Amino acid sequence: xxxxxxxxxxxxxxxxxxxxxxxxxxxxxxxxxxxxxxxxxxxxxxxxxxxxxxxxxxxxxxxxxxxxxxxxxxxxxxxxxxxxxxxxxxxxxxxxxxxxxxxxxxxxxxxxxxxxxxxxxxxxxxxxxxxxxxxxxxxxxxxxxxxxxxxxxxxxxxxxxxxxxxxxxxxxxxxxxxxxxxxxxxxxxx
Amino acid sequence: xxxxxxxxxxxxxxxxxxxxxxxxxxxxxxxxxxxxxxxxxxxxxxxxxxxxxxxxxxxxxxxxxxxxxxxxxxxxxxxxxxxxxxxxxxxxxxxxxxxxxxxxxxxxxxxxxxxxxxxxxxxxxxxxxxxxxxxxxxxxxxxxxxxxxxxxxxxxxxxxxxxxxxxxxxxxxxxxxxxxxxxxxxxxxx
Numbered sequence: 001x002x003x004x005x006x007x008x009x010x011x012x013x014x015x016x017x018x019x020x021x022x023x024x025x026x027x028x029x030x031x032x033x034x035x036x037x038x039x040x041x042x043x044x045x046x047x048x049x050x051x052x053x054x055x056x057x058x059x060x061x062x063x064x065x066x067x068x069x070x071x072x073x074x075x076x077x078x079x080x081x082x083x084x085x086x087x088x089x090x091x092x093x094x095x096x097x098x099x100x101x102x103x104x105x106x107x108x109x110x111x112x113x114x115x116x117x118x119x120x121x122x123x124x125x126x127x128x129x130x131x132x133x134x135x136x137x138x139x140x141x142x143x144x145x146x147x148x149x150x151x152x153x154x155x156x157x158x159x160x161x162x163x164x165x166x167x168x169x170x171x172x173x174x175x176x177x178x179x180x181x182x183x184x185x186x187x188x189x190x
Numbered sequence: 191x192x193x194x195x196x197x198x199x200x201x202x203x204x205x206x207x208x209x210x211x212x213x214x215x216x217x218x219x220x221x222x223x224x225x226x227x228x229x230x231x232x233x234x235x236x237x238x239x240x241x242x243x244x245x246x247x248x249x250x251x252x253x254x255x256x257x258x259x260x261x262x263x264x265x266x267x268x269x270x271x272x273x274x275x276x277x278x279x280x281x282x283x284x285x286x287x288x289x290x291x292x293x294x295x296x297x298x299x300x301x302x303x304x305x306x307x308x309x310x311x312x313x314x315x316x317x318x319x320x321x322x323x324x325x326x327x328x329x330x331x332x333x334x335x336x337x338x339x340x341x342x343x344x345x346x347x348x349x350x351x352x353x354x355x356x357x358x359x360x361x362x363x364x365x366x367x368x369x370x371x372x373x374x375x376x377x378x379x380x
Contacts, residue, residue: 042372163349179380
């Protein structure tokens with residue numbers, strides 16, 4: 001937080017503060033899980049004064065949500081292999097692989113643990129996520145395939161993956177992933 | 191914590207302390223979500239000294255796990271309607287209904303938010319849960335039906351339910367539940 005003499009673009013300091021706070025949240029999540037993310041702990045870790053954190057985010061829930069949405073949305077390129085089946089298979093493998101990453105896993109868990117009544121932020125996130133996947137489905141449509149809806153494919157792939165990873169701890173094998181791809185491509189609205 | 195003169199069975203005081211602490215955790219979860227469950231907060235709420243809580247549970251994670259497993263396991267009677275399809279449908283509707291309850295929803299979320307590497311306690315819980323459901327499958331077998339494995343049925347019902355409830359916030363309709371029952375009964379190991 002030194003070297004104030006350098007000329008910076010407007011918002012530079014705010015952006016750096018935000019980045020420091022976000023990084024502190026991510027490190028705390030990885031090291032100690034959700035229970036360790038408190039505003040005093042974030043302040044200590046980031047070097048940003050706790051009053052600044054309270055002023056900007058208000059609650060630890062809001063701060064977590066900002067970190068989660070920022071991090072989850074910047075990930076995962078949309079597959080483009082030339083066939084929907086191969087695209088969906090790649091999507092499934094990337095998702096399974098992502099949860100081997102401690103930060104991505106911790107962020108997903110923090111997202112699940114948002115207050116149950118916070119449906120609005122969940123829907124907002126998924127609307128954006130489906131948009132990033134839409135080209136995959138538009139291309140399939142253009143090739144004359146008859147693709148299911150993005151939200152149904154996402155549900156058929158991610159629901160069982162999340163369930164094994166975060167709920168039952170059953171192993172995720174390639175055979176399991178291929179079965180999910182089959183289910184997803186057979187899926188119709190439910 | 192008064193009235194020490196009453197003669198009690200051995201363990202009575204321990205059991206009451208445990209119940210008071212558990213109840214405090216449940217109330218905090220309902221009111222403020224996982225972030226509000228800290229050992230000082232539980233101590234204040236339960237009237238049990240924080241050193242006793244630390245001595246018994248060690249960490250807030252262990253305390254949460256104890257509360258979660260105790261509460262989740264005592265729920266949900268196993269359906270017995272005379273047909274596996276009807277049993278599974280009842281299981282699905284009860285699960286969907288349970289997540290309307292703020293405490294059950296908060297407990298499930300706390301379970302998902304356990305440190306991701308804590309596979310052992312997840313597996314232990316589910317092994318017990320499948321055992322409680324086994325009679326449903328044994329009866330089906332006895333009637334000459336050819337039931338899928340309990341863990342596959344559970345996964346086909348609960349994974350999409352959890353996903354809609356805690357991840358995407360898509361609505362859970364009766365049509366959706368019936369589709370899950372169909373998928374579950376068609377399911378084979380994957």
